[in-house]
Amino acid sequence: MPPDSERPDPIDELKTLTSKAQALGGVASEERQHKQGKLTARERIDLLLDAESFSELNLFVETRATDFGMDARRTPGDGVITGSGYVNGQLVFVASQDFGALGGSLGEMHAEKIVKMQELAMKAGAPIVTILDSGGARIHEGVLALHGYAQIFHNNTQASGVIPQISIIVGPCAGGAVYSPAITDFVFMVDGLSKMFITGPEVIKAVTGEDVSVEELGGGAVHSSTSGNAHFLAKDEHECFEMVKKLLSFLPSNNLDDPPLSDTTGWPPDENPELDGVVPADATRAYDVRDLVANVFDDGDFLEVHADFAKNIVVGFARLGGKPVGVVGNQPTHLAGVLDIDSSDKLARFVRFCDAFNLPLVNFVDVPGYLPGTQQEYGGVIRHGAKVLFAYSEASVPKIALIVRKSYGGAYIAMSGFGLGYDRVLAYPFAEIAVMGPEGAANIIFRREIDEAKDPEKMRGEKIEEYRSLFATPYTAAKYGLVDVIIEPRHTRSALIRALETIAHKREDRPRKKHGNIPL
Amino acid sequence: MDAFIPGIMLTIIGMGVVFGSLIVLMVVILLLERFVGSGRQEADPGAEEQEAAPQSDDLDLVLAAAAGYFLETESPEVYVPEVRRNANSLWARSARVGRLGQRRRR
Numbered sequence: 001m002p003p004d005s006e007r008p009d010p011i012d013e014l015k016t017l018t019s020k021a022q023a024l025g026g027v028a029s030e031e032r033q034h035k036q037g038k039l040t041a042r043e044r045i046d047l048l049l050d051a052e053s054f055s056e057l058n059l060f061v062e063t064r065a066t067d068f069g070m071d072a073r074r075t076p077g078d079g080v081i082t083g084s085g086y087v088n089g090q091l092v093f094v095a096s097q098d099f100g101a102l103g104g105s106l107g108e109m110h111a112e113k114i115v116k117m118q119e120l121a122m123k124a125g126a127p128i129v130t131i132l133d134s135g136g137a138r139i140h141e142g143v144l145a146l147h148g149y150a151q152i153f154h155n156n157t158q159a160s161g162v163i164p165q166i167s168i169i170v171g172p173c174a175g176g177a178v179y180s181p182a183i184t185d186f187v188f189m190v191d192g193l194s195k196m197f198i199t200g201p202e203v204i205k206a207v208t209g210e211d212v213s214v215e216e217l218g219g220g221a222v223h224s225s226t227s228g229n230a231h232f233l234a235k236d237e238h239e240c241f242e243m244v245k246k247l248l249s250f251l252p253s254n255n256l257d258d259p260p261l262s263d264t265t266g267w268p269p270d271e272n273p274e275l276d277g278v279v280p281a282d283a284t285r286a287y288d289v290r291d292l293v294a295n296v297f298d299d300g301d302f303l304e305v306h307a308d309f310a311k312n313i314v315v316g317f318a319r320l321g322g323k324p325v326g327v328v329g330n331q332p333t334h335l336a337g338v339l340d341i342d343s344s345d346k347l348a349r350f351v352r353f354c355d356a357f358n359l360p361l362v363n364f365v366d367v368p369g370y371l372p373g374t375q376q377e378y379g380g381v382i383r384h385g386a387k388v389l390f391a392y393s394e395a396s397v398p399k400i401a402l403i404v405r406k407s408y409g410g411a412y413i414a415m416s417g418f419g420l421g422y423d424r425v426l427a428y429p430f431a432e433i434a435v436m437g438p439e440g441a442a443n444i445i446f447r448r449e450i451d452e453a454k455d456p457e458k459m460r461g462e463k464i465e466e467y468r469s470l471f472a473t474p475y476t477a478a479k480y481g482l483v484d485v486i487i488e489p490r491h492t493r494s495a496l497i498r499a500l501e502t503i504a505h506k507r508e509d510r511p512r513k514k515h516g517n518i519p520l
Numbered sequence: 521m522d523a524f525i526p527g528i529m530l531t532i533i534g535m536g537v538v539f540g541s542l543i544v545l546m547v548v549i550l551l552l553e554r555f556v557g558s559g560r561q562e563a564d565p566g567a568e569e570q571e572a573a574p575q576s577d578d579l580d581l582v583l584a585a586a587a588g589y590f591l592e593t594e595s596p597e598v599y600v601p602e603v604r605r606n607a608n609s610l611w612a613r614s615a616r617v618g619r620l621g622q623r624r625r626r
Contacts, residue, residue, distance in 0.1 A: 059604060088600065088602070088603070089605070090605060124611075125609065125612070216564035230542070239597070239598060242598035242600065245598075245600045246598050246599070246600045247602050249600055249601060252605075253605070253609070253611070254609075254611050254613055256608065256609070256611050256624040257605070257609050257610060258606055260603035260604060260605045261603065261604045262602065262603045263599045263602075299601075301599060301601070330534050
C-alpha cells in the first residue's frame with residue numbers, strides 16, 4: 001500500500017475517474033457520431049429527461065473479456081449508459097447504447113447493466129425507455145453475449161403488461177437485437193437513421209440473390225408502413241424524443257396506477273355543431289375519421305399509433321374530459337374501412353395494451369366487414385380476425401362503441417357487439433347495423449322473387465329498399481337493447497363523457513387462469 | 521346582328537390595347553434589367569464569389585455553427601401537455617398488502 005502522501009485525494013480521484021468514464025468512447029467517437037448526423041448516447045438521455053434528473057447506474061462497469069485482444073479494448077460503461085430520471089416529473093428507467101464505444105455491441109457486462117436496470121424498473125413500477133444504437137452481439141464474447149440477450153428478452157416479457165416499455169431505434173439494430181424492441185410496447189424509429197433487420201443486405205444477396213439496400217430492407221419508412229414493426233416514425237432525433245414524451249404523458253407508470261390527468265381548455269364544446277357535417281349519411285361517401293376525433297377529444301389532440309401502417313383502422317391516444325383513452329376508428333378513406341389481416345393485428349395489439357394499462361377504449365365504428373379475397377383467406381384472415389374478438393373479449397377496461405354509420409357482420413361483433421362485452425353502445429341516427437349491406441342481403445334473401453320478376457332490376461331495387469328500411473337503421477338494434485342510446489352527432493362529446501363516467505370504476509371479474517391462448 | 525360587328529371590333533381593339541401594353545411593359549423591364557443589372561455587376565465584380573467561399577477554416581466554423589443552430593434551436597412541433605399523476609401510487613401498497621396476505625396464510 002503506498003504511503004498517504006503518494007495516494008491521490010479520493011475526491012479528486014473520483015472526479016477524474018467519473019469524468020473519464022462518462023466520456024465513454026471519448027471525443028473521437030463523439031465526433032464520429034455527429035459526422036453521421038447522430039447524437040451521442042449521453043446527448044440522447046439529456047434530450048429525453050428533465051434537466052439534471054439523471055441518476056446513472058454502474059458507471060465503472062467494464063467488460064471481463066480478455067480473448068481476441070479485448071483486454072486492450074476496454075471502455076468504461078461497456079458501451080451502454082443505464083440509470084433513471086424523470087420525464088415531465090414521471091420516473092422512468094433508461095438504457096442508451098453508445099455506438100462510439102465498441103460499436104455499441106452487447107457483451108456480458110453490457111447486458112448485465114441493462115438487465116439490472118430492467119429489474120429495478122420492475123421493482124419501482126416505472127416505465128423503461130431503451131435507446132438502441134448497436135452493432136449487435138459482441139462476437140468476441142461468444143455465448144456470454146447471447147446469454148445476455150436471452151436475459152434481456154426474458155425481462156422484456158416479464159415486464160410486458162406490468163410497466164410500459166418503449167424502444168427507440170436511432171442507429172443499427174440487427175440480428176438477435178431486434179427481438180427486444182419487438183417484445184416491447186412501442187417502437188420509435190427516425191427516418192434515414194434507424195435500421196432494423198434480422199439479416200443484412202449482404203446475407204440476403206448470398207442466400208436468395210435479392211438486391212436490396214439497407215434503407216429498403218430495414219429503414220424507418222419500411223417498418224412504419226409495410227412491416228408494422230415501428231409504431232412511430234420521426235423526422236429527426238429531436239422530434240423522436242418529443243414524441244416519446246408525448247406518449248408517456250398518456251400512460252400510467254404501471255398496471256396498478258391510473259393514467260395521468262390533465263386540465264381541459266374547454267375546446268371542443270360539449271355541443272359541437274361542426275360534428276354534424278363530418279360524417280356523410282350516404283354510406284358510399286368517404287370521410288376522414290380523424291376529423292371526427294379532432295372534434296370530439298380534448299383540444300383535438302390525438303397521438304396516432306401506427307399512422308402509416310394498416311391505414312384502414314386508426315388507433316391512438318387522446319383525452320376525454322382530461323382522462324386519457326384509447327381511440328379506435330375505422331378509416332373510410334382507406335379500403336372503405338374494412339378489417340383485414342394487418343388492421344386486425346394492429347387493432348388487437350392496441351386493445352391489449354390499453355387493457356393492460358387501464359386506458360378505456362372508445363370505438364368509432366363504420367365498418368363494412370372483413371376484406372374478402374383469396375389473398376386474405378390464404379394469409380389467415382380468420383386467425384388474425386379472431387385476435388380482435390379475443391382482445392376485446394379479454395379486455396376488462398371500460399369499452400364504449402359509437403356506431404357512426406355502418407356496422408356489418410363479423411366486424412359489427414368485433415367493434416360494437418354487446419355480446420362481446422361492450423359496456424355502452426351508442427349510435428348516430430343514420431347508423432346501419434346488419435349482417436351485411438342491403439345490396440348483398442337483398443340479393444340473397446329475395447333471390448327467387450328477383451329471378452322470377454318481369455323486371456328483375458326494378459324488383460332488386462325495391463327489395464334493397466325494403467331491407468334498408470328494416471335493418472339499415474339503428475332503431476331495430478335499439479329495439480332489442482343492442483344500442484343504448486341514439487345521439488345527434490353534435491352531442492358526441494358530452495354523450496361519450498357521460499358514458500365514460502358511468503363505467504369509469506367498473507369491475508369485471510375473469511376466470512382464474514395462467515393466461516389465455518390468443519390465436520397468434 | 522347590328523350589334524355583332526361593333527362587338528367584334530370592340531373585342532379586337534380591347535385585346536389589342538391590353539396585349540400591346542403588356543409587350544411595351546416587357547420591353548421596358550428587359551431594358552431596365554440590362555442597364556441596372558450590368559451596372560451592379562461592374563460595380564462589384566466577384567462579390568458573390570467572396571461571400572460564397574469563406575476561408576477553409578471559416579468553413580468548418582460556419583458548418584459547425586449551422587449544425588449547432590439546427591441542433592439547439594429547432595423547435596419541435598410535438599405538443600406535450602402538462603399532466604397530474606396520483607401521488608398515492610397503488611404499486612408499493614398493493615405489494616405490501618400481498619405480502620401480508622401471504623404471511624397470514626403461513
